[in-house]
Amino acid sequence: MKKTLILSSALVLAMLAPTAFAADGSAGYIRAEVGQSDIDVDGFGSETDTSATFGGGYWFNQNFAIEGHVGTLYTESVGNDTDVDLVSFGAGIAAKKNFGPAHTGFFIGGRVGIARLTFQVREDTFDVVDDEHSTKPYFGASVGYDFNPRFGLSLNWDRRQAEAGGLDADIDTIALGGEFRF
Template sequence: MKKSLLALAFISAGACALPALAQDASGTDTTAPAASGNYQSNQAVGSGNWFLSGSVGQSHLYQGPYNDHPTTYAINGGYRWKVGQDMGLGVEVGYNDLGNFKVKNAFNSNDVNLTDQRNALRGWTAGVNGRIDVYRGLYVSGRAGVYGWKGHGYNNQDINRHNLDKVDYYAGAGVGYDFSDHFGLGVSYDVYHAKKDGVSLSTDTASVTAEYRF
């Protein structure tokens, strides 16, 4: 599943859209005017926008001693170029908080009382993103890159809490709608790989994202 999502993110970020505008022999545009929300169709190829986005959602961690789904938060920013009639490619950096996980059924068949310590996953992201405007403001998107994370957690082999950090990867795909040239709202599914020293904090997230373009 995670390998398929990574492939989908790269395909979404690198695919080329078919031209959305057509002209008749006299040079008259025979295509319906672009919706005001389809901001990429209102731009010239080669132009671009700075953007800032915020996300809130829920994570899903079912690894080792964990079975939890806390609330997640993320902020992201970057620049996106128009590289085709209805396609944009960009770069991004961001920070996320993937929640505090509770240990459940670790080391034996019963719950263990370790909730007084935070088993957290936080990190910085840096990567590429892409989006294709499908129809009158409706778009599909993809993103992928490196994930520099810090976390705290346990494995199934011992009862020692580990403080960890590493550079791994992330990937995601989504769909959304542009309400104007500057504002869009979407939903996305992302995977953040975070594994070290026998502790796996790799997390899937489902989020709602609002994006503002300058």
């Protein structure tokens, strides 16, 4: 709960940052990503599902940022109004190299951080009846295009790992992301 409060506070502070861009490209941002996760569990093969994450952070200059995210990487209905979810909640740093002026043109990027992945069993949509979680590093890479200093689109790949019930899982996600800077 404390980690959730800390990350939420950091995101709110990033959103309250000045709306004018500094000459060095510093800016707060929010980001949404929708894509496909491939979950490979020890000896059980792999499963795929739609992923959706939301996050935000602060670009200290045009190349480096701190960020946080929350989202679902996998949801499976197992019948009787019961779902199994894989939820990611994390914080990290991001780096980006634009091939135009600050926050414009084509770019390549990367990110690393710590994510808490939680496997949840839910009944009746919102009642969590069981969960297991693990906290591990994550990393990713992206390519994209910033249409102007305030908005860009990217194709992102992220790798997360999790442990639950004595099993290890590798989660690879490919997603289309949109970023709004303020």
